Amino acid sequence: MAAGKSKWGDWLEERTGWRLVQELIEHKDVPRHRHSFWYYFGGMTLFLFAVQVCTGILLLLYYRPSAEAAFESVQFIMTEVQFGWLIRSVHSWSANLMIAAAFVHMFSALFLRSFRRPRELTWVSGSLLLFLSLAFGFSGYLLPWNKLAFFATKVGTDIAGVVPLIGPFLLRFLRGGDEVTGATLTRFFGFHVAILPAVTTALLSIHLYLVQKHGMSVPPSVDPEKAPRMRFIPDFLLRDLVGWLAAIALLAGLAAIFPWELGEKADPFAPAPAGIKPEWYFVFMFQTLKYIPAKILTIDGELLGIMFFSILGLLLVITPWLSPAQRPAEKRGWLPVVGVLVIVYIAVLSAMAYLT
């Protein structure tokens, strides 16, 4: 802290008031209990997001967002650019790991009831960030302009077109026309590198501010008065670092042993390849839509499916107000049961999609 009290520190303090942050860091502590492990997934998601930002910026140096050049530019990145293969593979693998970490973070917050008063808005901002991650995944999947991505986007945007009232508008808005074309690619590129990052940055700032303001929650099963605490820096951050280094090692291993495939260039006139599947985090919804009958009591089955998932998404956002704010620790309530059922549903439907 000598530096903080130095002449330079005083100079900076006078102009920015930065010692407030320093004080905050010095005094910030977090609870320590048997569920602490799950709290590292928030930091892990944030770290993987940072990896996405860094590798994404590097990919932008060579990527060209047009139907004529996108595939070739990614091919160039993977074959000609020094370590381009590593950056592209890490970006793709990290995207998947980030969404997986976000899901784990969300479910752990649900089971540990971290959304209780006064952290409702932390939950809301977090759940919206999860949806943004999915939107990142959906828009980024098309960018290499390969066959599988082309047809998966076609199917995905077709589904959006079924939404009542705004469906046709939504479809044209997403595609930039009636069909998936170069206009869709340019549009998705815009979403992926400008709109979504801007919204995510704003929402992430709010989320992190709220986490900072309220501190980490303590699960109802743990007495907050009796739970020991540890300093955020260095104790918690060092543990975070262990996880992040392990994540880097995992990403490097995946990129070197299982480089992310590029596939064949998209051809709008070619027949759709057999067994098109979206990314794994959309598969359970895709599979559900396959099982819903075409018509249920004169209502379009696909429409019902979309409404079901829309309502589920809405319920996820307003979860803090669905569950009683205070509940004795020994009474678990219905929320964990619903959480487990949702996990089982996602796992079973995804397994069915990959096994059939």
Add this chain to the structure above:
Amino acid sequence: MWQQLLLLMVLNPAQAQAAPRPVESTCVRCHQDLDGSLLEPVKLRTQDIHFQKGLSCHNCHGGDPAIGIETGGPEDSMNPRKGFTGRPSRRQIAALCAICHSQIETMRKFNPQARVDQYAEYLTSVHGKKNQAGDPNVATCSDCHGAHGVRAVKDANSPVYAPNVAATCGRCHADAKLMSSYRIPTNQAEQYGKSVHGEALMKNRDLAAPTCNSCHGNHGAAPPGVDSVANVCGQCHAMQWDMFGKSAHKKAFEEQKLPACATCHQNHLIERTSDAMIGNEEPALCPACHEQGSAGYLAARLMKSRIAGLEARLAAAGQILQRAARAGMEVSNPIYKLSEGRDRLIHARVEVHMFNPAAMQKTLSEGESIAADSEQSGQKALADLAYRRAGLAVSAVILLCMIGLLLLKIRRLRA
């Protein structure tokens, strides 16, 4: 021609098109109660292209189908004075068909693109000449197309639909008894069925593949002479035909009166070509004419070895690229490039028809260069893969060390 004129006197095709088919035909009413060949025209009429276009019995046989049984007997509707000609003789059939099929004014009413030269061609064919000379065994229109129940050529059930043609010709040409007086072989249909063309057309239903009439003509059917064999094959195999025409073989074959393509490839039993056909070792064909040590013998050996060498190099490059691709390396560009090398190999095989190793040099060199580049790309991809794995191992060790140090630090902080 006089037969056609005679028939024209009693059968007016223009009138036949104009006159609507009677709703109730006496021909049908009587013949549907008869048996055997007299019932057949009634049974087959609905599938007949002529019937479908509005024609009926009297348009070919004359007579008046409108005279009903109530208003007169069969003898009235089949009265020669009403133009009834009855069953045409085998010599008359082609002329009868030609009344309509050689008249563009008539045919364009049904199909503006219809040919009208079949009868003229038929008269120049072996079948037509013998038919006109009174030979009752040679084919005429109805033998191939059917007399009643004539289907359109594009109809898959028609005997003249391309995949059915060999069987239709074979009905006579595979009949040893029938062919004995003509002293021609009877194994053509069988051989064609085993050939690369027969397999493509009849087994794989590839309608681009040739059948009997593609080489012999259909209405003007005649065996191609020795001089014109290359012209026949060259209709489809244009490059080979062109190269053969410029080769030394053309003159040599002409001098020895050998048919151009068929000398090496046969005529009906044309097998799938392979590199084994050239060179000096069994089953190569070259030693049949070229003595050991001769210039032709040495040229054949050189062509064979160069082609085999290019094929081996392309295969080796392909294997290396596949290994890299299986390991997840992005090698789609070199794989595509390799396909261009395979194109060169195919082109070199075509260039064999120049029978000159020097003429193949450019194509072979291009192919070898592509094979070398592809192999190099594959080796580079495999080297990159090894580099990545080594890099991964090094970075994993570094990361594990860092994790270990962090854990130590955490432990010390706890203490």
